[in-house]
Amino acid sequence: MFKEYFKIAIKNLITRPMRSWLTILGIVIGVFLIMSLLSLSEGLKATVMQQLRGIGKDIVMIIPGDISDIFTTLIGGVELTEEDLKAIEKTKGVEVVIPFPYKGEVMKYQGDSKTVVLFGMDFKNASDVYRNDLAMDVAEGRWAQAGKRELLVGSAVPTNIFPGLKPGNQATIKGKQFEIVGVLKSLGNQQDDSMIGMDLDIFRQITGEKKGAPQAVAKIAPGFSPEEVAKDIEKNLLETVRRQRGSEERSFSVFTNEAMSGIVNSIMGVIQVAVFAFASIAIIVGGIGIMNTMYTSVHERTREIGILKAVGAKNSTITLIFLIESGIIGVVGGLGGIIPGLGLAKLIEFIGQVHPVFYIQASITPGIIIFGISFSFLVGCLSGFLPARGASKLKPVEALRYE
Amino acid sequence: MAARPLIKLENVWKIYQLGKVKIEVLRGISLEIAPGSFVVLLGPSGSGKSTLLYMIGLLDTPTKGKVYLEGQDTSNFSEDELAQIRGKKIGFIFQQFNLLPHLNALENVTIPMLFQGAPEKERKERAENLLGSVGLKDRITHRPFELSGGEQQRIAIARSLANNPEIIVADEPTGNLDSATGKKVMEILFDLHKEEKKTIIVVTHDPKIADYAEEIINIEDGELVENHLTGSRVVWREKK
Numbered sequence: 299m300f301k302e303y304f305k306i307a308i309k310n311l312i313t314r315p316m317r318s319w320l321t322i323l324g325i326v327i328g329v330f331l332i333m334s335l336l337s338l339s340e341g342l343k344a345t346v347m348q349q350l351r352g353i354g355k356d357i358v359m360i361i362p363g364d365i366s367d368i369f370t371t372l373i374g375g376v377e378l379t380e381e382d383l384k385a386i387e388k389t390k391g392v393e394v395v396i397p398f399p400y401k402g403e404v405m406k407y408q409g410d411s412k413t414v415v416l417f418g419m420d421f422k423n424a425s426d427v428y429r430n431d432l433a434m435d436v437a438e439g440r441w442a443q444a445g446k447r448e449l450l451v452g453s454a455v456p457t458n459i460f461p462g463l464k465p466g467n468q469a470t471i472k473g474k475q476f477e478i479v480g481v482l483k484s485l486g487n488q489q490d491d492s493m494i495g496m497d498l499d500i501f502r503q504i505t506g507e508k509k510g511a512p513q514a515v516a517k518i519a520p521g522f523s524p525e526e527v528a529k530d531i532e533k534n535l536l537e538t539v540r541r542q543r544g545s546e547e548r549s550f551s552v553f554t555n556e557a558m559s560g561i562v563n564s565i566m567g568v569i570q571v572a573v574f575a576f577a578s579i580a581i582i583v584g585g586i587g588i589m590n591t592m593y594t595s596v597h598e599r600t601r602e603i604g605i606l607k608a609v610g611a612k613n614s615t616i617t618l619i620f621l622i623e624s625g626i627i628g629v630v631g632g633l634g635g636i637i638p639g640l641g642l643a644k645l646i647e648f649i650g651q652v653h654p655v656f657y658i659q660a661s662i663t664p665g666i667i668i669f670g671i672s673f674s675f676l677v678g679c680l681s682g683f684l685p686a687r688g689a690s691k692l693k694p695v696e697a698l699r700y701e
Numbered sequence: 702m703a704a705r706p707l708i709k710l711e712n713v714w715k716i717y718q719l720g721k722v723k724i725e726v727l728r729g730i731s732l733e734i735a736p737g738s739f740v741v742l743l744g745p746s747g748s749g750k751s752t753l754l755y756m757i758g759l760l761d762t763p764t765k766g767k768v769y770l771e772g773q774d775t776s777n778f779s780e781d782e783l784a785q786i787r788g789k790k791i792g793f794i795f796q797q798f799n800l801l802p803h804l805n806a807l808e809n810v811t812i813p814m815l816f817q818g819a820p821e822k823e824r825k826e827r828a829e830n831l832l833g834s835v836g837l838k839d840r841i842t843h844r845p846f847e848l849s850g851g852e853q854q855r856i857a858i859a860r861s862l863a864n865n866p867e868i869i870v871a872d873e874p875t876g877n878l879d880s881a882t883g884k885k886v887m888e889i890l891f892d893l894h895k896e897e898k899k900t901i902i903v904v905t906h907d908p909k910i911a912d913y914a915e916e917i918i919n920i921e922d923g924e925l926v927e928n929h930l931t932g933s934r935v936v937w938r939e940k941k
Contacts, residue, residue, distance in 0.1 A: 302815050309803045605799045608760055609860065610788015610816040612781040694784075695761040698799070 303615070307622040310595070318627065321591040325631020326638075328581030329674050333639025335573040337666060338646060341659035343566035349486040350559045352433030356518040358528045359558060360386060360535075361551045380509040382550075385538040389531045391522030396424045397511030399501065405494060406470040407460045414459065414494045416471070418501030418511075419450070427517045439465025439480035444497055447476045453484040454491035471496075472504045488650075524554040581674070584631065585681040588624050592685035596620065603689050604697025613690035620686030621679055628678015629671060636670040705772065706733035707868065707900055708757055713766035715752050715923075726752045728923040729766070734916075736867070737898045739891070741911045744920035751872050753920060754904045758791050758870040759783050788816050792861025794890075796873035798853040800845040806832060806856045807841040813863040831859035835889060851882035858889055869893065871903045875910060887913055 311318045362376045378386075378397070387395045399418040404411050419428065422444035428434040429441065434450075442448040449469060456463040463469075467478050476496065484491050501507065516531060518524050532552045539548045553561070596603070603616055643660035650658045715727040726749045734740055734757070744750040755761040756768055759775055768775045770786065778786070792813075793799075800809045810828035819827075832841050835855040845853050854874060861869050871890065875883030891913050893899045903910060911917050919927035 299815065299818065302821075306804075313803050601799070602801055605801060606812070606816075607784060608758075608787060608793050608799075609813040610784055610864070612784045612816070614781070615816060693761075695755045698760070698795070 303619050304622055306619055307626060310599075310619075310623055311626060314595070317591055317594075321587050321627050322631045322634060324584035324587035325581065325628055325674055325677065326584075326634040328577065328584040328677075329632045329635025329670055330639040330642070331580045331635075332574065332577040332673070333636050333666070333670050334642040334646075335577050336570065336669075337640055337643035337660045337662055338658055339566065339570045339573050340661035340663075340666065341643070341647070343563070343570070344661050345486055345659050346562050346566065347559065349433075349490075350555060350562060352486065353555050354431030354517075355555055356520075356522075356524055357427075357431050357555050358392075358516045358518060358524055358531060359553045359555075360514045360516060360531060361553075362513075362548065364549045364551060376548075377510050377512050378514055378550075381538055381542060382535055383510065383514060385534045386514060386516055386531050389516075389527060389534045391519055391527035391530065393517045393519040394424050394427060395514055395516050396420050396427060397498070397514045399498070399507055399511040400493075401501075401505045401507060403471055403505065405460075407463060407467070410460060412459055414455075415489075415492065416501060416505065417493050417495045418498040418505075418507070419495045420498045421445075422498075424517070427515075431517060432515070433483075433485060435483045436480040437483040439478070442479050442495070442497065445499065446497065447474060447500060448479045448496070449476045450480045450482060450495040451478060452482050452491040452493040454488060455494065456481055459492060474504055524556070528552045528554050528557075581677055585677045588627050588678055588681035589685060591627070592620060592624050592682045593688070595623070596685045596689040599689075600692060600697045600700040603692050604694050604700065607692070607694035608698060616690040616692075617686045620689050621682050624678045624682020624686070625675055626678070628674045628676070628681075631678070632671045632674025635674065636667055639670070640666075705736075706769070707736040707771060708734040708902075709769040709772075710753075710756065711767045711769070713753075713756055713763040713768065715749070715756070715761070716764045726923050727756070727763070730920075730923070730925050731766075732918060732925060734900065734902065736900055737894070738916055739894045739901045739914050740903070740916045740918060741914035742902065742904045742918050742920060743906070743908065743911050745906055748906075748920045749923035750904045750906075750920045752923075754870055754872055754902065757902055758793060758868075759787050760793075784816075788813055789864055790866050790868060792863070792866040792869045794854070794857050794861050794869065794871035794874045796876040798845070798850070798857045798877070800853055800856055800860070802845055805842050805844050806837060806848070806859075809845070809856055810859045810863055813860060817864050819864075827863065828859070831862050832856070835859050849882075850878050851885065854878060854882075854886050855889070858886070862893070866899075868900045868902065871901070873905055873907075874903060875905070875907065 360378065362378050362382070383395055383397055386392060397418070397420070401416050402413050403416050405414045419442070421442055425441060425444075436450070437453060442450050451463065463478060465478050465480055469476050469478055482491075502509070516527070518527050529552075532550055535550045606616060640660070640662050643662070647658060647660040710730055710732050713727055713730045714725065717724040717726060730753060742750045742753060752761065756763055759768070759770065762776065770790070775783065775786075801812065804812070807825070807828050810831055811824040814824040814827065829838070829841065832838055835858055837852060837855055837859070840848060840852060845856070848856070869890065874886055874890070878886060887910060890901055890903065894901045903914070905911065917927070918925060
């Protein structure tokens with residue numbers, strides 16, 4: 299029976315092609331927006347999570363300030379002091395503390411000058427941690443040695459910043475000559491892949507950065523729980539603050555890798571909900587279009603509904619025929635929106651690869667496609683429900699007499 | 702009437718309330734229709750005869766009074782139950798033909814069978830036979846707008862017979878047809894009555910149609926004014 303009702307619905311839609319296509323277009327636009335935005339935000343989340351997965355499980359991140367006020371921390375220049383770093387190091391279970399200082403400086407390479415972000419790296423104590431726990435692997439050349447004027451560069455540097463840069467070449471920063479010794483494998487995002495790493499002590503000398511760092515990472519010794527050590531680190535830091543500065547209020551955010559993943563997950567979740575909510579407005583407008591079309595259709599076909607009822611159609615049959623029609627509009631609109639939507643996401647990903655301004659990946663999974671089709675089908679059915687019910691409630695004799 | 706009535710109306714009223722005005726379309730009509738009879742409801746325009754036909758065909762419900770089908774009070778039936786009974790036991794023929802414009806002749810005839818759950822093969826075969834029996838075998842793939850009024854009405858007759866109903870109700874079946882085509886349509890109905898013992902109820906304001914009937918019920922101003930047996934069939938009288 300369903301097959302026959304489906305045929306009737308198709309014939310009804312084909313009879314009014316212009317109206318049907320325009321209604322479908324409304325859904326196409328909505329689904330197009332949802333698909334492209336969802337694909338990109340899902341891709342962004344996947345990229346960030348992949349980076350976090352690259353970081354070892356026994357790594358704890360320490361950032362001064364409250365995480366709820368992260369922007370003040372990042373912009374306001376709140377830093378971990380040398381005392382803070384020592385307090386972290388002294389905490390039981392901490393194997394090594396790695397400060398992460400960075401500064402923008404001009405780097406000269408073969409007559410070309412560009413501003414780059416320099417990272418101070420503790421090659422003396424933490425080379426293994428960088429390589430094993432923070433996924434910083436050398437793709438070309440070798441790892442840098444402590445105390446020497448050697449540079450490790452991110453994977454995007456030879457392609458985007460100084461094209462053709464190779465290990466063995468020289469570069470100048472702040473009037474000092476450095477040798478580029480290695481190019482790192484990609485860390486998964488444009489920002490990290492554009493870094494220039496140098497020995498921590500040399501970094502401090504040439505940049506004049508005082509001791510301390512905007513953030514630090516602690517490697518947890520084997521046999522200790524990262525969660526427990528993270529708590530102890532925070533406690534020690536707060537105690538140090540109390541002892542040394544008396545009443546000054548400071549706070550710290552200490553995360554294990556797992557906690558960081560959770561935070562990223564929830565932030566990305568919020569972004570996705572927001573993206574979805576905005577794109578939903580477009581699809582709601584499309585749904586209202588379906589409703590309008592279906593109401594017009596019921597109005598125009600009042601007499602036909604009367605005929606169907608006269609020859610034995612039940613109310614549920616009439617509802618079903620109209621729901622199939624609106625469902626078809628939804629699904630066709632969904633299919634029409636998914637293809638250009640995901641196409642746009644891929645295009646943005648491609649542009650991101652060519653122009654290193656932003657790096658974003660498009661996530662195209664069967665899940666996202668199934669979601670797109672089912673969501674548009676649902677919108678079609680929901681929008682068609684009231685008109686369909688209205689049609690089924692028509693009294694046969696009144697419908698037959700309708701002119 | 703000796704046989705148990707197939708259809709019985711008991712003091713049926715239909716009242717429409719239009720604002721403050723009350724319109725009494727049917728005023729206390731009681732009648733019985735025996736199985737296998739050919740009844741004509743005759744009356745002038747606005748007399749309430751079509752409303753009465755819709756009551757008999759279970760397309761409408763009375764404001765007051767009761768309609769019985771095979772002894773069963775239909776006032777307790779739900780909309781879906783009424784639809785089911787209409788589909789199974791009553792075939793409809795309308796003045797405007799009322800075919801579904803997007804469907805071809807064959808599909809129009811299969812629709813009532815679809816609602817009764819008949820399998821596809823059976824639907825198709827029966828629809829082809831019915832269209833053949835009304836002389837439209839070579840028109841089965843045509844859509845209504847490609848056919849003449851007479852052909853459309855014959856499709857409607859075929860559709861009304863789709864589920865082999867016991868009762869055929871026809872509302873001014875010849876009203877939109879020329880005299881010769883109208884005669885053909887009436888003869889098909891008459892044959893159905895004679896050969897297949899169908900109960901035929903026809904509404905008309907045309908006394909010529911009444912000549913086919915065994916029973917004529919005259920209606921005026923929503924009331925039954927005369928109900929008598931005509932005795933024998935009178936052949937179609939051409940216009941002079």
